[in-house]
Amino acid sequence: MNGARLPDPADLLTPEAFRLLDAIGRAGSFAGAARELGLVPSALTYRVRQIEDALDVLLFDRSSRQARATPAGVELLAQGARLKQDVDAVVRRVQRVATGWEPSLTIAVDGVIAPAALMELCQDFFALDPPTRLRLRDEVLSGTLAALTSGQADLALGVMLEPANAANLRARPLGHVRFVYAIAPTHPLASVPEPLSDSVLLQHRAVVVADSAPGSATLSFGLLAGQATLTVASLQAKLAAHLRGLGVGFLPEPLARPWLAGGQLVERRLERSTRTATLHYAWPARTQPGQALSWWLERLERPITRRALLQAPANV
Structure with missing residues (x-):
């Protein structure tokens, strides 16, 4: 050893080096690969030995005339x-991004949106082979x-608050969802005469979905002041709590529908009016949306898409 530092393998494993190694593997010999590449065999052998020395491994068995x-x-x-x-994929991605496709697109999805319909849209989107993540x-x-x-999403589906109140946003109606007061048939309220008054409801625990907005300016739906609560993180968890009689409250009718039909939940009439929410989809008021956002907005313009997104989510 003369103290000379061996070359870094990463410096030698270039695309050109992989091309040389691939030619040897396909030709089965150094001589055949050299002819294919238009190189002198000794030059090809030297390059391969450099790589082997840097990796400290033998890449080709040269004990016979074959490699x-x-x-x-x-x-x-x-x-x-x-x-x-991977490199070819990056090249294609960069080339397509240059044509107006966003590198990434984030969609904020409210729990009331039907997962199956959303996944079908994602499937159609990926069928385009977009460069957008x-x-x-x-x-x-x-x-x-x-x-x-807050800039954490490029498109929001199922906005319950009026998006027009937020600056620099554009919005369109997604549709209406009726909320039903649905409880387990074994719950005490199932046998109380209708319509149920607020004073009666206050005696029982409500199941509440935690608002995912940060800070204190949050929204609750159908909760009475002073009512005991069980707070869960999603509509699916809220449905599971209702089915087990852990509390009462409103559920989106499409979500509750199969359970009401099967008798696992019962709908109760209240003295207060029936609740119907108007949902929107919204996006930043940019001058020109990219190709990915434009695709989603075009699909959301279709009535069949909007209806599907507000149908019953998957069962618990």
């Missing part, structure tokens, strides 16, 4: 092919709009 890849060589060739695919954020109540106004 057979060793297990280490097979692994390196496989990784080289994978790296080439898609991220879905689960939000509840005012948190859906807050994700948009």
Whole structure:
């Protein structure tokens, strides 16, 4: 050893180096690979030995006239092919981003949105082979709009608050959802004469979904002042609590529908008026949305898409 520092393997494992190694693997000999690449065999051998010395492994068995890849060589060739695919994918992504596709798109999704319909939209979107990375954020109540106004989302689905009150946003109606007062048939309120008054409701625990908006400016739905509560993180958890008789409260009718039909929940009439929420989808008021956001907005303009998004979510 003369003290000279060996080259860093990362400096030698260039795309060109992988091309040389791949040619040897396909040709089965250094001579054949050299002819294919238009190189002098000694130059090709020298390059391969440089890589082997840097890795401290033998990549090709040269004990015969053939050049057979060793297990280490097979692994390196496989990784080289994978790296080439990754580089090609990056090239395609960059080229498509240059045509107006966003690098990423984040969608804030309220719990009232039907997951199956949303996943079908995602499937259609990915069928385009877009360069855009898609991220879905689960939000509840005012948190859906807050994700948009804080810059954490590019599109919000199921906004319950009036988006027109927020600056620099555009919004369209998504549809209406009726909320039903649904409880387990074993709950004490199931046998109380209708309509149920607020004074009667106050005697029983309400199941409440926690608003996902940060800070104190949050929204509750159908909760009476002073009522005991069980707070959960999602509508699915709220439904599960209702089914087990852990509390009472309002549920979106599409979510409760199969359970009402099957008798696992019963709807009760209240003295207060029936609750119906108008939902919106909203996005920043940019001059020109990118290709990804434009695709989602175009699909949301279709009545069939809006109806599907407000149908019953998956069962608990």
